[in-house]
Amino acid sequence: MSVTLVVASSGIGLFARDTAERDLAANSRVFDKIIASREGQMADAGEVVARDFGFREAFATGDAATLVSALQSLRDRARVSEAAIVQLDGSVIASGAGGAIDGAAMLGRLESGQTSGVVSLDGTEALAAAVPIEMPDLAGWLVLVNTLGPDDMTQLSRLSAVAVEAKVVDRSRLAPHLAAVPLGEIVEVDSDDGERLVRVSPIASLQDGREPRLVLAHSLGAALARYTSLRIVLLLISVAGVLGGAWAAIRLSRGIAQPLQSLAEAARAFGGGAVSKVKVEGAVEVRSLAASFNTMVDAVEEREQQVMHASLHDALTGLPNRRFFIEKLDRAVQRQNDNHQSFVAFIDVDDFKAINDAMGHPLGDELLRSVARSLQDRFPDAMVARFGGDEFGLLLSGLEPGADCASLARTLETKLNREMTIDGRGVLVSASVGIAIGPQDADSSDGLLKCADLALYRAKNDGKGAYHFFEPELDAEASRRRRMEIDLRRAIRDGDFELYFQPLFSISQNRVKGFEALMRWPHKEQGMISPATFIPIAEESGLIVQLGEWAMREACRQAAHWPDDISVAVNISPRQLAADGLATCIAQALAQTGLSASRLELEITESVFIGNVEKTLKILHSLQSLGVRVALDDFGTGYSSLSYLRSFPFDKIKIDQSFVRALEEGGSAHAIVRAITTLADALGMETLAEGVETQELLDALQKEGCDMIQGYLISRPVPGAEVAGLLGALQPAEARVAVG
Ligand code: C2E
Ligand code: CA
Ligand code: CA
16 A cells, blocks of 8 residues: 555656656747747738838938938837838848847858758847748848847746746856756756756757757646645545555555556657546546546647637738748649639739828728628638738639639639728729639649739739739749849940930921930840830839939939020939939039039829828929929829829929820810810910821821920930021021020
């Protein structure tokens, strides 16, 4: 009997220690998940900003004020200690309040592709997640940093099932008794606070020269104390057993030893990762021990599930996030074949930025939730996910060969392009959709994502509110675009561009009043590349800002040598107008070349108004106050041309070629051109018709009240060196005398 008791008592001791060890092992798993989930959340938040058009533009143009404000708002929104940009040379642009990080020490890791780990934030250990800023070449990293100081770690510890102390310490600062603990093993350590189980594990560092360690400690005393009552019971049992006789002793030991045995087995299984509960049976104390073991299993399980859920879902819409979507897609791709196809759609809300600006962020959020709901309602069997920002993904797997993908696409289109009621207001929402089908388009999830992305790009370019299926040509087109962008960068560096000039001819004065500067790219292999081809690529990549600055300086430089009554018109892209520094660039170009401001005309298109009308108007007024003229280019090709005429005093309206073409066909074109010139006249604006190729058109335009023309009839665009000769040939004799 005594032997049984001694064995049982020490068995409990061993079991308690065993359980404590399992607890600690289970907790370190929870910790790893929590940390991975935090990093994931930070990376997701960072990714949305790093891909944001406005942010990349601010970065490309070195607009520090916008960058710092974007970083501050990212920091507040993501609730992290600091958000910063690490540039390729290691220098750091920080939001300013969170503390200093050493960007140079991070470079090595970042360049090798590592995206998360521990860094030092003002000497405190902190968790960092980095996302590359791609424009599209790597231009830096956006880094979110959250401290892992004592307070943060206590907060994290609260998420774990048992009382665990956790801290992150650099190896160089570990106490000697902790430094001696083998990595990843659970070891008993005697410290001032009694006996403790300790686990020291390495944790990735995002800076060179540092070796952070996660130290988890669990008091053994506390673990053993939970079983004190059990020991007392055993003692009582022994007394009762001696008194009560062998029969009672055997019965009692059955009620304890066997359930304890199964409890120990369950604990081992649980430690190994299995969900293992025990039957609640045996003596009262053993039953309560079993019950509390089961409660612990439930609690750990639930916490693990919460952590998993948070790391796989989007907080705003409750939808699965990109990571979850990709996991699902991975599985769908493994099973896909010609009889089980995958339908992958990328959905991007059109002009969401403008809607968000106009309606305010809370309503913007509501709109995203509405889109999420309508997708889920209409496609209950699909995986609908939010990728961040205004992008959603939809996956339908296991489609049969006869499945009508086109009709699915049309359903998506009708569901997404309609008036939605947001906070009682009707908002016209439209979205573009890119679709890829597996396995016909690609047999990997990466491939399908890429195809859907290319198709979305095309859908956006085709006009808003449309869907587009992936086609192999899109792939070829994308690589052509990439190659051309690389070429463009080199050509900008080498100064390979030229300006051609096309006369702007006054009908009533019968003379040339100015020239429009048009860019030309003489390419070594491909010959002369048209601006219609390279300007869109330069706009997309932001290179247009540099290119446009060059055109401005060069146009002013050449025009300064022309006669005083000849002006020069320079095209300004919407992106140039949005970037800071356009007014400075123009003022400098004028000052350096001595060209008078009244001889410079800026040509803008109405697309500059999309997004923020107020801001655009402010910029245009500030440009006009420099003394330069502002012309509205391609008039009539947009949606609301007429309304912009009344909001800004343009000096000139350039009627688009399409109207001039239409004049030849008769119909209502005459009436439209007449309406435009009458309105422009009333508003005190000059009118110019573009693309005039024949004398008949000139006559017709003159009759409809047009002031000026531009087109092959007068001259094609010519190199700068030919401007003087062209003027000589075109100007009437008296004008030539006046010039000469
Ligand atoms: P745009 O500003 O509408 O320029 C007028 C275009 O019409 C020019 O094409 C010109 O060569 C062409 N054109 C002129 N007269 C006629 C004609 O009688 N018939 C026909 N069929 N075409 C005529 P280009 O030079 O190919 O330029 C295309 C576009 O590229 C320009 O359209 C402009 O949007 C853009 N672009 C050119 N240079 C620059 C620049 O320096 N900066 C910016 N942002 N865009 C530029
Ligand atoms: Ca133009
Ligand atoms: Ca034009």
